Amino acid sequence: MVIGGGLAGTVAAWALRGYAERIVVVERDRYPAELAFRAGVPQGRHAHLVLEAGHRALEELMPGIKQELTDAGATKVAVSGDLRWLSSAGWMADYPAQMAFLSCTRPVLDRTVLDRVRTEPSIEFLEGTDVVGLLGSARTVTGVKVRERGPERGEVREIPAELVVDAAGRSTPIAGWLAELGCPPVPEERVDAGVAYASRLFHRPAGADLGCKAIYLQTKAPDAPHLGVLLPVEGDRWIVSVAGMRGAEPEPGEAGFDRQLALLRDPSIREALLDAEPASEVRGFVPGPGVRRHYERRSPEGLVAVGDASCTFNPVYGQGITVSLLNAQVLRRAALRHGGIGHATARDARRAVAAVSKNPWVMSCTEDVRFAATTGGPSGAMLKVQHAFLDKVLAAATHDTAVAAAFHEVMSLVAPPTLLFRPTMLGAILRG
Numbered sequence: 001m002v003i004g005g006g007l008a009g010t011v012a013a014w015a016l017r018g019y020a021e022r023i024v025v026v027e028r029d030r031y032p033a034e035l036a037f038r039a040g041v042p043q044g045r046h047a048h049l050v051l052e053a054g055h056r057a058l059e060e061l062m063p064g065i066k067q068e069l070t071d072a073g074a075t076k077v078a079v080s081g082d083l084r085w086l087s088s089a090g091w092m093a094d095y096p097a098q099m100a101f102l103s104c105t106r107p108v109l110d111r112t113v114l115d116r117v118r119t120e121p122s123i124e125f126l127e128g129t130d131v132v133g134l135l136g137s138a139r140t141v142t143g144v145k146v147r148e149r150g151p152e153r154g155e156v157r158e159i160p161a162e163l164v165v166d167a168a169g170r171s172t173p174i175a176g177w178l179a180e181l182g183c184p185p186v187p188e189e190r191v192d193a194g195v196a197y198a199s200r201l202f203h204r205p206a207g208a209d210l211g212c213k214a215i216y217l218q219t220k221a222p223d224a225p226h227l228g229v230l231l232p233v234e235g236d237r238w239i240v241s242v243a244g245m246r247g248a249e250p251e252p253g254e255a256g257f258d259r260q261l262a263l264l265r266d267p268s269i270r271e272a273l274l275d276a277e278p279a280s281e282v283r284g285f286v287p288g289p290g291v292r293r294h295y296e297r298r299s300p301e302g303l304v305a306v307g308d309a310s311c312t313f314n315p316v317y318g319q320g321i322t323v324s325l326l327n328a329q330v331l332r333r334a335a336l337r338h339g340g341i342g343h344a345t346a347r348d349a350r351r352a353v354a355a356v357s358k359n360p361w362v363m364s365c366t367e368d369v370r371f372a373a374t375t376g377g378p379s380g381a382m383l384k385v386q387h388a389f390l391d392k393v394l395a396a397a398t399h400d401t402a403v404a405a406a407f408h409e410v411m412s413l414v415a416p417p418t419l420l421f422r423p424t425m426l427g428a429i430l431r432g
Contacts, residue, residue, distance in 0.1 A: 001026065001161040003174075004133045006041055007110050008307025008324040009167030011116045015250050015332035016163075020341050023353065024159065026146055026216040030127045031114065035107050040174075044106040045283040046199040048243035050329065052079070052099040053413035054322030058113075061311035063122035066102065073234025074104035075213060079408045085264055086221040089394035092408075099412055103214065103231045107199075109321075132156060134174075138182035141302040144391050152266035162295050163341040163420060165331075166305040170288060170312050178300070187297050187423045188209060188363075191377040192289035193314055193368040194246025194295040198257045202238045204274060210272055217264050218315070219245065226263045227316055230272060240269060241304050243316060246373035250284065253396050257282045289376070290314050290368070296354040301343040304331065304350055312367055313356040319360040322413055326356040359416055366390075389429075393420055396429045403428050 002009045005027025013023045016396065029040035039043050050058065058065055070076070090419055119122055119416055122201035128149045135143035143161045148154035166174050180243045215230045225245040233239050242260040243251055249262035261270045295303070307324035330352035338345040364376075366386055369377040397404040406425055409415040418431065 001159060001163070002165045002167055003144065004167035004169060004309070005029070005031070005125060005127070005167060006167065007113060007321060008164070008169070008309070008327065010114055011058070011061065011325060011328040011332055012165050012167055012306050013123050014117045014120065015328040016335055016341060017120050017122055019335040019339070020163070023120065024126060025123065026126045026129050026131050026144065028128070028130050028149060035111055037107055038311065041110070041285060043285055045150050045293065046197050046285055046315070047231050047239050048106050048109065048321060049101045049103060049231065049318050050109070051101060051322040051412045054325040055101065055247055057325040057412070061328060061332065062113070062116050064115060065112065066191060068116070069102050069109065072108050072112050073104040074108060075232040076100050077213045077232070079101050079412065082267070083216060084212045084214070085216045085218070086398070088220050088395045089391065090398040092397055093399055093400040093401045095405055097405065097408065099414070103233060105233045119356065120170055131168070134177045135160065136300065136302065137284055139300055141181070141300050157429060162347055166303065166309040167307050167308050172309040174305070174309065175244060176406055181300070183294045183296060186299065187294040189292045189376070190289045191365045191368050191374065193371055193374045194249070195243055195287065195314055197241055197243045197251035197285040197287070197315070198250040198260060199239060200278055200286070201233070201344045202240060202256060203279050204232070204236045205275045206236055207282060208272070208275070210268070213360055214291040215268055215272070217266050218341040219268060220265060222372060224265050225380055226260060227266070227372055228261065228264045228269045230269045238276065240273065245371045251285060254282050277418065285314055287312070290340060290364060292352065292357065296350045299350060302346055304346050304353065306331065306353060312362060313360060313364045314384065317364050317367070319364060319413070323357055323360055325354050326413070345387060360413060363417070392429050400428050
């Protein structure tokens with residue numbers, strides 16, 4: 001059983017094909033017939049991207065999917081050259097980057113993946129259905145309780161399962177269901193920078209030439225808590241998202257969006273939009289705190305959490321989708337090692353999910369706590385050392401292409417942060 005039919009849930013279901021006789025995805029919404037934003041994905045109207053590590057994981061799971069995304073209108077954006085990135089230290093140095101991401105709206109990404117998953121006969125979908133509880137005990141989860149949504153809600157029925165995957169997202173209600181089974185709370189960490197978003201689609205003006213394909217204007221703590229991103233998407237459009245940390249959130253509506261644009265550290269996005277016609281309304285979004293749930297430390301048997309149900313991040317770092325795809329990748333590898341979906345697979349998968357979430361979580365939290373209004377997160381002398389070192393990395397990356405390339409590998413989650421401590425790299429950073 002997979003709880004949640006969003007991207008994390010559908011990819012997790014696909015990852016388990018061949019190891020389960022029957023895979024049921026329970027989705028509270030009904031998927032739209034046409035390509036459209038979905039109510040069940042409230043963050044879907046905002047800028048998204050899949051980092052290089054996510055593309056590699058997705059291509060391993062679904063060979064040919066990158067070409068399918070390209071055919072659907074996604075634009076390839078190299079992380080240097082195609083992307084102009086203003087870090088807290090200045091503009092990143094340009095170099096001929098091999099790493100890239102495909103930029104498109106969330107509906108294109110979700111539908112392309114969903115269409116592939118629907119080709120697998122062992123996977124079925126229960127749309128318009130709520131999971132209302134779990135079966136089992138404090139020791140073992142053995143299935144779920146479901147009920148059809150709608151004005152005439154159906155009877156609660158029970159569906160037994162050898163493995164239950166929670167992919168219900170940031171607002172997963174599983175903590176309450178586990179409490180009903182007598183399970184102690186799962187240990188968790190919380191960090192909240194109070195970020196809020198506003199986004200809008202624009203028609204790309206004919207002949208528009210920005211000198212790049214995408215722009216990312218990062219925050220600079222403590223005096224510049226605003227950020228903005230412009231990405232190319234299908235239909236000759238741009239999606240533009242602006243955001244601010246707690247105390248610097250965008251105000252509602254078009255006027256608030258325009259004011260937030262004016263507060264960005266650089267005018268390049270605002271200037272790009274001077275001749276651009278809006279293609280949508282302004283939409284706001286408040287994602288809430290980052291939460292990392294440690295199921296690898298405490299969990300009943302037969303349960304694995306993936307995606308935002310396991311670990312949510314401040315969206316400004318663009319890590320969430322990629323980590324969800326890495327979760328599916330390690331879930332499949334666990335099933336492969338154990339030859340099925342039994343308890344050993346679930347235990348292995350919980351540990352692996354925690355491992356691939358660790359570095360992005362640390363990177364995200366370490367940056368979040370630069371802002372005084374952030375609640376939770378790391379502190380102490382070591383944090384000051386980490387901040388000082390990263391400041392040197394970013395300063396060197398403005399002129400040293402090798403440092404810029406290494407930083408992009410770390411931020412794209414294809415290399416661990418220890419890459420920056422290799423002797424030749426460390427020397428360039430400290431000299432910089």
